Amino acid sequence: MNNNLKNIKKLNISKPLLLDCKQTVKDFPLAYETYGELNKSKDNAILVFHALTGDQFVAGINPITKKEGWWVTAVGPGKAIDTNKYFIICANVIGGCMGSWGPKEIDKKTNESYGLSFPVITIRDMVKAQEALLDHLGIEKLLCVTGGSMGGMQALQFCATFPNRTFSAIPIACSTSHSAQNIALNELARQAIMADPVWDKGKYLKKNVQPKNGLAVARMVGHISYLSEKGMQEKFGRKLQEKADYEFSFNADFQVESYLRHQGYTFVERFDANSILYITRAMDYFDLSRQFKGGLLEAFKNQKTKFLVISFSSDWLYTTKENKDTVIALNASGADVSFAEIKTDKGHDSFLVNEPEFLKTLKGFIDSMHIKFKK
Amino acid sequence: MKKEFKVIIDLLPKNVRVLDVGCGDGSLMNLLIKEKNIEARGLELVEENVKKCIYKGLSVIEGDAETELYQFPSQSFDFVVLSQTLQAFYNPEKVLKDLLRIGKSVIISIPNFGYWKVRTSLLFFGKMPVTKTLPNTWYNTPNLHMCTIKDLFHFCLEKNIKINKVIGVNEEKTSEIKIGNLEIKNLFSKLGIFLLS
Numbered sequence: 035m036n037n038n039l040k041n042i043k044k045l046n047i048s049k050p051l052l053l054d055c056k057q058t059v060k061d062f063p064l065a066y067e068t069y070g071e072l073n074k075s076k077d078n079a080i081l082v083f084h085a086l087t088g089d090q091f092v093a094g095i096n097p098i099t100k101k102e103g104w105w106v107t108a109v110g111p112g113k114a115i116d117t118n119k120y121f122i123i124c125a126n127v128i129g130g131c132m133g134s135w136g137p138k139e140i141d142k143k144t145n146e147s148y149g150l151s152f153p154v155i156t157i158r159d160m161v162k163a164q165e166a167l168l169d170h171l172g173i174e175k176l177l178c179v180t181g182g183s184m185g186g187m188q189a190l191q192f193c194a195t196f197p198n199r200t201f202s203a204i205p206i207a208c209s210t211s212h213s214a215q216n217i218a219l220n221e222l223a224r225q226a227i228m229a230d231p232v233w234d235k236g237k238y239l240k241k242n243v244q245p246k247n248g249l250a251v252a253r254m255v256g257h258i259s260y261l262s263e264k265g266m267q268e269k270f271g272r273k274l275q276e277k278a279d280y281e282f283s284f285n286a287d288f289q290v291e292s293y294l295r296h297q298g299y300t301f302v303e304r305f306d307a308n309s310i311l312y313i314t315r316a317m318d319y320f321d322l323s324r325q326f327k328g329g330l331l332e333a334f335k336n337q338k339t340k341f342l343v344i345s346f347s348s349d350w351l352y353t354t355k356e357n358k359d360t361v362i363a364l365n366a367s368g369a370d371v372s373f374a375e376i377k378t379d380k381g382h383d384s385f386l387v388n389e390p391e392f393l394k395t396l397k398g399f400i401d402s403m404h405i406k407f408k409k
Numbered sequence: 410m411k412k413e414f415k416v417i418i419d420l421l422p423k424n425v426r427v428l429d430v431g432c433g434d435g436s437l438m439n440l441l442i443k444e445k446n447i448e449a450r451g452l453e454l455v456e457e458n459v460k461k462c463i464y465k466g467l468s469v470i471e472g473d474a475e476t477e478l479y480q481f482p483s484q485s486f487d488f489v490v491l492s493q494t495l496q497a498f499y500n501p502e503k504v505l506k507d508l509l510r511i512g513k514s515v516i517i518s519i520p521n522f523g524y525w526k527v528r529t530s531l532l533f534f535g536k537m538p539v540t541k542t543l544p545n546t547w548y549n550t551p552n553l554h555m556c557t558i559k560d561l562f563h564f565c566l567e568k569n570i571k572i573n574k575v576i577g578v579n580e581e582k583t584s585e586i587k588i589g590n591l592e593i594k595n596l597f598s599k600l601g602i603f604l605l606s
Contacts, residue, residue: 340468361470361480362480365485366480370450372467372469377456391460394460398460402464402466
């Protein structure tokens with residue numbers, strides 16, 4: 035794990051935050067990054083929410099990993115979310131491990147990493163913590179909030195919790211609650227980590243180690259679920275990895291095995307295993323309808339926000355049907371909602387890769403919203 | 410502006426909520442917003458059209474009116490507009506019922522199969538008519554349930570659907586259709602526009 039997180043932007047959240055687990059916290063760090071410039075009329079701010087394994091480094095080069103930002107396909111100069119035109123903000127979620135308050139941070143009471151003594155947080159907690167950042171940046175109303183997967187859930191949660199703080203919202207490839215299948219896949223990831231003896235009930239950081247094997251398997255599970263069956267077949271098929279024949283061993287004979295191992299073991303360099311436990315838990319607990327007495331109808335009542343829900347045809351993690359259910363709920367509440375399904379073989383990952391039809395839709399919506407918001 | 414759109418716009422009061430079913434590239438929605446300050450929403454099947462609407466900043470949901478009208482709550486719109494697509498549904502009766510459930514009023518336009526040019530085409534040439542409003546041939550037409558103004562008129566009477574106004578449109582002019590002039594207007598109108606509730 036890279037611990038060189040001193041030179042990144044951090045905001046100390048001093049306002050007490052009541053978490054869903056009933057604990058109140060204050061004076062904790064929220065790491066964030068911004069791109070582009072806030073204009074004088076402050077009508078060009080876009081808050082991007084990251085997904086499970088993302089971080090605040092949306093565009094350009096991630097200063098910690100030295101790799102491209104996770105949404106470099108969509109965000110940058112001249113891109114769909116144009117940094118020449120818009121001011122883009124992204125914060126590392128609480129529970130994460132890129133500088134925000136999370137299980138690997140030091141608990142001032144014990145002078146040790148929190149580990150499992152870190153409170154179980156929710157999507158709503160994440161979003162509430164980020165509201166303070168808007169106050170800090172002096173933004174009363176955002177032009178747009180957006181994000182894919184868990185980022186999309188945060189966008190929905192943000193609109194439900196702060197209905198007047200954004201003009202528009204683009205929840206991408208997500209749902210208003212986690213399905214049994216999604217919970218099951220997350221449980222698989224958690225069990226992989228917890229079954230690694232190095233994990234040691236979350237206390238591994240005291241020995242300055244990571245449960246790499248468990249974390250890598252957790253990442254592999256995720257990667258399978260982000261691709262579509264067809265996409266995987268086309269990319270890998272039964273192709274062998276730099277060899278002419280089977281090795282009759284358990285080495286990575288197939289390209290798909292090699293790919294998964296690579297994804298798994300590069301991931302452990304940049305992510306904390308306990309963070310995966312906490313963030314997946316937050317996703318599983320997510321159920322907007324539970325937060326309001328009248329269910330989803332109440333969650334989206336009196337929304338002035340203009341929504342665009344986007345799904346991908348080959349996404350089996352957050353299916354078009356689930357995304358449409360969000361649209362139906364918004365419609366039933368009388369909210370202003372648009373919906374588009376992008377036809378692609380790239381699965382759930384479609385929002386992260388270069389998918390021209392998706393990027394055009396994203397750009398078209400944001401630019402048209404900016405014109406409306408300026409009025 | 411298309412004559413049909415002009416009639417539809419004239420039928421609508423200002424500042425109401427309208428759902429445009431099969432809204433295409435959003436041309437009508439744009440006009441409704443500009444001319445009548447209407448809160449317009451669209452439902453559209455064709456992905457390319459959905460995107461065109463989104464680029465224009467219009468609110469549109471990608472979906473099939475045949476199967477997805479259930480998502481709109483009852484009486485959630487003042488008006489629902491369906492322009493020249495009723496005949497293309499597998500079950501137009503079910504769709505029409507849904508439209509009447511969603512909207513307090515419904516505006517439907519149909520290409521009139523009773524138009525004289527259509528009739529003469531079949532009578533004199535013995536072939537399925539191909540006209541400006543019905544440009545497809547028999548094997549590739551999306552129109553499964555062609556009907557005449559008279560057919561829809563009688564259908565509404567039979568099903569106890571209230572006909573508030575019917576307007577016939579042809580090359581020269583638009584005119585109101587009543588039970589008294591139904592026969593003649595059914596012969597000379599290319600398009601029938603019904604205001605129902």
